[in-house]
Amino acid sequence: xxxxxxxxxxxxxxxxxxxxxxxxxxxxxxxxxxxxxxxxxxxxxxxxxxxxxxxxxxxxxxxxxxxxxxxxxxxxxxxxxxxxxxxxxxxxxxxxxxxxxxxxxxxxxxxxxxxxxxxxxxxxxxxxxxxxxxxxxxxxxxxxxxxxxxxxxxxxxxxxxxxxxxxxxxxxxxxxxxxxxxxxxxxxxxxxxxxxxxxxxxxxxxxxxxxxxxxxxxxxxxxxxxxxxxxxxxxxxxxxxxxxxxxxxxxxxxxxxxxxxxxxxxxxxxxxxxxxxxxxxxxxxxxxxxxxxxxxxxxxxxxxxxxxxxxxx
Amino acid sequence: xxxxxxxxxxxxxxxxxxxxxxxxxxxxxxxxxxxxxxxxxxxxxxxxxxxxxxxxxxxxxxxxxxxxxxxxxxxxxxxxxxxxxxxxxxxxxxxxxxxxxxxxxxxxxxxxxxxxxxxxxxxxxxxxxxxxxxxxxxxxxxxxxxxxxxxxxxxxxxxxxxxxxxxxxxxxxxxxxxxxxxxxxxxxxxxxxxxxxxxxxxxxxxxxxxxxxxxxxxxxxxxxxxxxxxxxxxxxxxxxxxxxxxxxxxxxxxxxxxxxxxxxxxxxxxxxxxxxxxxxxxxxxxxxxxxxxxxxxxxxxxxxxxxxxxxxxxxxxxxxxxxxxxxxxxxxxxxxxxxxxxxxxxxxxxxxxxxxxxxxxxxxxxxxxxxxxxxxxxxxxxxxxxxxxxxxxxxxxxxxxxxxxxxxxxxxxxxxxxxxxxxxxxxxxxxxxxxxxxxxxxxxxxxxxxxx
Numbered sequence: 001x002x003x004x005x006x007x008x009x010x011x012x013x014x015x016x017x018x019x020x021x022x023x024x025x026x027x028x029x030x031x032x033x034x035x036x037x038x039x040x041x042x043x044x045x046x047x048x049x050x051x052x053x054x055x056x057x058x059x060x061x062x063x064x065x066x067x068x069x070x071x072x073x074x075x076x077x078x079x080x081x082x083x084x085x086x087x088x089x090x091x092x093x094x095x096x097x098x099x100x101x102x103x104x105x106x107x108x109x110x111x112x113x114x115x116x117x118x119x120x121x122x123x124x125x126x127x128x129x130x131x132x133x134x135x136x137x138x139x140x141x142x143x144x145x146x147x148x149x150x151x152x153x154x155x156x157x158x159x160x161x162x163x164x165x166x167x168x169x170x171x172x173x174x175x176x177x178x179x180x181x182x183x184x185x186x187x188x189x190x191x192x193x194x195x196x197x198x199x200x201x202x203x204x205x206x207x208x209x210x211x212x213x214x215x216x217x218x219x220x221x222x223x224x225x226x227x228x229x230x231x232x233x234x235x236x237x238x239x240x241x242x243x244x245x246x247x248x249x250x251x252x253x254x255x256x257x258x259x260x261x262x263x264x265x266x267x268x269x270x271x272x273x274x275x276x277x278x279x280x281x282x283x284x285x286x287x288x289x290x291x292x293x294x295x296x297x298x299x300x301x302x303x304x305x306x307x308x309x310x311x312x313x
Numbered sequence: 314x315x316x317x318x319x320x321x322x323x324x325x326x327x328x329x330x331x332x333x334x335x336x337x338x339x340x341x342x343x344x345x346x347x348x349x350x351x352x353x354x355x356x357x358x359x360x361x362x363x364x365x366x367x368x369x370x371x372x373x374x375x376x377x378x379x380x381x382x383x384x385x386x387x388x389x390x391x392x393x394x395x396x397x398x399x400x401x402x403x404x405x406x407x408x409x410x411x412x413x414x415x416x417x418x419x420x421x422x423x424x425x426x427x428x429x430x431x432x433x434x435x436x437x438x439x440x441x442x443x444x445x446x447x448x449x450x451x452x453x454x455x456x457x458x459x460x461x462x463x464x465x466x467x468x469x470x471x472x473x474x475x476x477x478x479x480x481x482x483x484x485x486x487x488x489x490x491x492x493x494x495x496x497x498x499x500x501x502x503x504x505x506x507x508x509x510x511x512x513x514x515x516x517x518x519x520x521x522x523x524x525x526x527x528x529x530x531x532x533x534x535x536x537x538x539x540x541x542x543x544x545x546x547x548x549x550x551x552x553x554x555x556x557x558x559x560x561x562x563x564x565x566x567x568x569x570x571x572x573x574x575x576x577x578x579x580x581x582x583x584x585x586x587x588x589x590x591x592x593x594x595x596x597x598x599x600x601x602x603x604x605x606x607x608x609x610x611x612x613x614x615x616x617x618x619x620x621x622x623x624x625x626x627x628x629x630x631x632x633x634x635x636x637x638x639x640x641x642x643x644x645x646x647x648x649x650x651x652x653x654x655x656x657x658x659x660x661x662x663x664x665x666x667x668x669x670x671x672x673x674x675x676x677x678x679x680x681x682x683x684x685x686x687x688x689x690x691x692x693x694x695x696x697x698x699x700x701x702x703x704x705x706x707x708x709x710x711x712x713x714x715x716x717x718x719x720x721x722x723x724x725x726x727x728x729x730x731x732x733x734x735x736x737x738x739x740x741x742x743x744x745x746x747x748x749x750x751x752x753x754x755x756x757x758x759x760x761x762x763x764x765x
Contacts, residue, residue: 087649107651108536109605128653129535168535192538193529 001293003122005111006131007172015176019141021297022282022289028065029285039068042295045098047090047114048125049075049105054256054280055125055134059102062287068295071098086110087117094118100295103127121294129165135255136169138286140177142279143213146251151178154210157199158239159217159263160189160228166255167217171197182211185239188228204238208245215253216241216263232262243267251275322508322697323479324422324453325446326412329752331359332377332708336746338367339381339712343388343702344686354386356708359751364704379746379760381712385681388700389421389711389747390666393511393691394486394565394589394637396658397423397454400442401430406642406729411662412451414640414728416755418662419711419744422453422698423640424691427464428487434459434470436478443479452749455481455697457511460499466491469499472506482695484511486565487612489547491517493554500560509587509695511563512551514572515613519543524653526568526599526614534605536653539614545571552579552586563694564588566639568613570623577632587694589637590624592665593734596672597621601734607648607655609734611641625678628687635691636684638665642730659734664721666713667740675741681715710748712760717743 001014028036044063048056056072063070073093084092086105093101094117101118103111104125111124126132143150155174161167161183171194174181181199183190190201208214219235229235242265246252252264252274260266268274334356341352341364353370355363363370372378392415398406406414415423425442427433433442439458446454458480462468464487472483483499489512490496499510520543525531527538548564552575555562567573567590579586597615609615627633641658648655666688673679693699700709722736747755 085646085650087646105651107653108534110651112605113649113651127535128651129537131535165535168533191532192527192540193532196529197533 001297003111003115004133004290004294005115005122005124007133007136007169007176008131010176012176015137015140015173018137018289018293019144019286021292022141022285025285025288028288029281034065035067036065037067038292039063039066039295042068042099043097044068044070044100044102044291045093045120046070046072047093047101047103048073049103049110050126052104052125054283055104058280058283059125059287061284062291065284066288066291068291086113090114090117094120100291123290123294126165129163129168131169132165133169134283134287134290135166136173137290138279138282139170139215139253140173141282141286142253142275143251145278145282146275147212149178150174153179153212154182155179155213155215156182156184156208156211157215157217158184158205158241160219161185161194161217162189162191163220164217168197170215171199175199186229186235205245209247211250213251213253214241214246218255218257219259219263236262239263240265241268243271246271246273248273253279256280321479322455322481322695323443324455324697325443326450326453326750327448329750329754331751332748332753333357333375334708334748334753335370335372335376335378336381336386336710336712337372337378339384339386341386341702342682342685344682345388345699345701346703348702349682354702354710356710356748356751359708361702361704361706361708364702379712383714383716384745385713385715386702387685387711387713388689388702389709389749390419390688391692391698391700392420392423392638392640392662393563393635393695395423395425395640395662396428396642397425398642399429399445400438404644404729408446408449408454409451410727410729411640411642412449412454414660414662414726416451416747416749417727417744418664419666419713419747420452420662421700421709421711421747421749421754422455422692423662424455424457424481424695424697426484426486427457427459432459432463433457434462436471436474439475439478439480452754455479457482457484457486459483460485460490460510461495464488466495469495469502472502472508476506476508480508481697482509482511482563484513484565486511486513489513489515489517493550496551497554497558500554500558503560509561509563511565511695513565514547514551515539515543516547519546523614524610525602526616528599528617530599530603534603539612541569541571541616541620544569544613545575548572549575552576552584555586556582556584559585561585566591566594566613566637567624567627567633568594568616568620570620573623573627573632577630580632587634588632589635589691590627590633591637591639592661592668593659595621595624595636596668597734605652607650607652608659608732608736610652610655610657611639611659611734612657625673628679628683633687634694636665636669636687637691638662642728643732644730648732658732660726660728660730660732663726663728664733664735664740666744667719667742668735670715670742671740708748708751711744712746714743714745715741717741719743
């Protein structure tokens with residue numbers, strides 16, 4: 001695989017291969033010295049046009065644990081604020097010959113554009129409201145560990161689906177792995193035609209008990225200013241996942257950061273059903289597997305070292 | 314309807330020597346005169362002097378003879394809706410490149426929009442532009458003036474003075490006139506100033522930050538959508554107001570099936586409304602936007618297949634009066650940005666006929682004669698020119714090879730910009746020669762001078 005731009009580009013076999021590799025990297029994270037030489041001498045550039053602490057640091061950790069050199073480029077305080085275009089920035093940074101560029105942008109398709117402008121492997125770390133493929137991969141990884149398989153599972157994605165790249169990538173990934181997906185949220189935040197992605201639509205939580213997995217989305221405060229919902233209070237009353245609504249055998253997920261008291265009540269965040277910290281932990285190993293895949297996996301699949309026991313030893 | 318002085322809109326061009334030309338043996342097709350067969354057409358001093366049986370006109374020694382055999386000769390196309398970006402954005406297009414692009418597309422006259430920098434909203438600006446066109450334009454060009462100053466939608470421009478100077482009509486194209494009260498005053502003022510009000514229809518509150526058609530594809534891509542109803546609701550409002558004020562309006566670039574319905578109803582009620590559709594809306598849909606190619610970002614956006622079919626049916630039924638390109642050049646670096654950031658617009662003059670011919674005529678969806686009629690009708694709607702092939706008429710002719718295939722963009726463009734939504738596509742139908750206002754304005758390389 002040359003780039004990771006969207007879940008839509010992947011097959012089920014691709015996802016399984018990446019996640020199997022992630023499982024092999026799991027052991028590295030538990031060592032005292034959390035490093036393997038798989039990407040020694042390679043340079044990974046993190047190019048973040050949106051504020052992000054979790055995703056960026058997760059990618060940074062993943063690259064460092066594979067012994068890659070990491071350069072972080074954040075839009076604030078850089079030439080971008082001085083009006084430089086995305087293309088000029090990318091061409092400038094590409095002059096340093098990074099092997100991989102991890103890009104987050106507020107605009108759909110930005111990662112695809114960058115892929116056309118450089119020879120580096122491109123990993124999409126979120127492009128506008130389009131996709132966030134590594135989030136979907138780490139979510140599938142987490143569910144595989146928790147449930148064994150997604151086949152035949154019923155997954156509800158609850159909240160602001162319209163503005164969520166996580167929702168788009170996850171609907172595709174969950175469906176590809178054999179799960180049934182229902183999206184649920186305020187009618188003002190469920191985009192027209194979402195059924196075309198192969199999911200069901202509900203506007204209330206009445207049938208939430210059907211779900212094996214409840215995936216709550218972050219309710220972003222700026223949506224309040226745009227008056228998509230009358231108030232956070234009304235939103236919470238209708239859509240908050242709380243102890244009354246969440247069943248004991250349901251798995252609860254959230255991409256973080258959580259607004260306690262809005263999309264999730266504090267009690268469910270702290271409940272044993274919540275796998276939110278597992279997701280964060282999965283983020284590092286899955287991103288290790290993704291970087292490995294695009295930098296060592298596909299280009300010379302035969303000659304590249306596999307992340308098997310001898311390599312990790 | 315004209316102002317107190319009977320003012321007429323003006324078309325101007327750079328001085329050009331009237332042509333003498335004999336086109337021999339072409340299939341001449343002009344739906345207006347009923348011509349539909351092989352003829353020789355003789356142009357003398359820029360005027361159509363004779364139309365007769367093939368071989369019956371002996372080529373005079375001093376006259377260029379063009380072999381038309383196997384080719385088609387139409388009345389040249391006209392376009393009531395192009396962006397020439399002058400003044401102020403000459404890095405995208407100027408009068409020379411824009412009219413050269415028009416000539417290469419087979420157009421004999423075009424009308425530029427006033428959303429320039431500064432806006433064409435006062436007599437001195439319009440006057441200067443007409444003067445410049447009289448030096449630079451390869452084909453006759455007219456200009457619409459703004460309805461409101463600075464396109465701000467607040468105060469009317471000095472429409473009577475602008476019309477007296479030759480404004481081809483009035484439009485805030487690029488934006489709707491949002492305030493219904495301001496728009497109503499423009500309709501009332503038309504009784505004095507004359508000139509059609511050409512309308513870009515959308516409700517900004519419904520369009521929001523949309524960058525493409527709202528539907529399953531926009532949802533999948535995570536790109537905010539522009540709903541069809543943003544256009545059709547505004548058209549319904551404006552048709553109601555035009556009827557109430559007994560005024561004349563022209564709806565630009567129809568894109569949605571609901572809009573076709575609204576206009577059909579309005580026309581049936583007797584509203585003085587005409588409308589246009591663009592080649593890209595007739596041939597492409599939101600499915601073509603999946604790759605987020607910014608050349609396919611335009612406003613109104615490419616809509617669904619059902620919308621496209623409704624537009625085609627609108628041409629057939631006569632609800633849609635003409636085909637207009639909305640030629641909207643943008644510089645390469647302006648379009649080489651993420652889709653949501655990119656400016657709206659595609660160039661269209663050089664590909665309009667070939668695109669419609671390839672996608673609608675060749676597969677048999679529309680008759681060739683209907684397409685020719687719709688591509689030559691647009692300036693008649695605003696009291697300008699209806700090119701006609703008849704003895705004594707000024708020569709406005711386009712010679713086309715309908716069988717010739719070419720790849721869009723392969724040999725570059727005459728336009729200064731290259732943001733063409735058809736780039737890379739193989740189209741059938743190539744313009745070989747354009748005669749505009751009596752003078753040859755474009756010659757494809759294969760058309761050589763055969764006379765001294």
